[in-house]
Amino acid sequence: MDIQLGRFSALHASAEPLKFAFPIILLPDLFCRASHMAAMLGYLASIGWEDYAPELSSPKDTSTRPIASCADYMARVSEVLKAISKDAILVGHGLGGTIALTMTERSAVKAGVAIAPALPGFRPPAVSRFACAVARFTGTDLKPPRGRPLFEMIADVEPFQRENLIKGFRGESPSLPLQVAEGATAFPPATQSAPRLVVCGDSDRFAPIEQVGKLATSLGAELRTIAGRGHWLIGGRALERTVNETHRFLVRSLGEELLLLLPPELPDQT
DSSP, rough: OEEEETTTEEEOOOOSSBBBSEEEEEEETTTTOGGGGGGHHHHHTTTOOOOEEEOOTOTTTTSSSOOSSHHHHHHHHHHHHHHSSEEEEEEEEEEHHHHHHHHSSTTTTEEEEEESOOTTTTTOOOOOHHHHHHHHHTTOBOOOOOOHHHHSSSSTHHHHHHHHHHHHHOOTTTTTHHHHHHHHHOOOGGGGGGEEEEEEEESSSSHHHHHHHHHHHTTTTTEEEEEEEOOOSSSGHHHHHHHHHHHHHHHHGGGGBBBBBOOOOOOOOO
């Protein structure tokens, strides 16, 4: 269902019955839109979660400019949290996962899950220094990946889904990936953070397993690996395992706080 969260449109799904107290906000990767999170949105709802996928840079809203920086991305997520008006869990893919990890010190964020996160100090195949420099010089958007990088990015997507998925990609500000690649992202220490999970594929060239493991260790975050899979863990062949790892982590980490406690039944007066 399409809804409005402040100035942002969003996809929204809710389980019937609802099983968990906190909703999940899904944050997309670089070049992606809310629609790319739709498969995960539906899967989470099917097992009891309420979740949202906000369009943080909506092409339908001319007042909403493209995301200019990581700080801008976080500010927009903060607007969404305010619009929802309750504590929530952040689950992000790629750059969205990195943003989720950085925001886990916020009081309204109960947990952060990064799926194949963008890595500080690492430049992925789709983000060449030359392409970023050209985009900056000309004042244009950084174009979505093509050729081999595109194939490697969506290799785990079912073939019949690929055409629509590729059509949905959009250009981005070159500042976004450059800030992450240059190590400008700041993560809160474990002592000041809500629980964090990092999920990655062991064949992901956009988020190599060795470097993802180092990031998780440095943050005191739990790490789960999806064997035989690459970057696109939010749909296709890897979706079920990714959601299962995320679900188990959240239930174990948040415990009774996560359970949706119903008021006691009134005594029978008959």
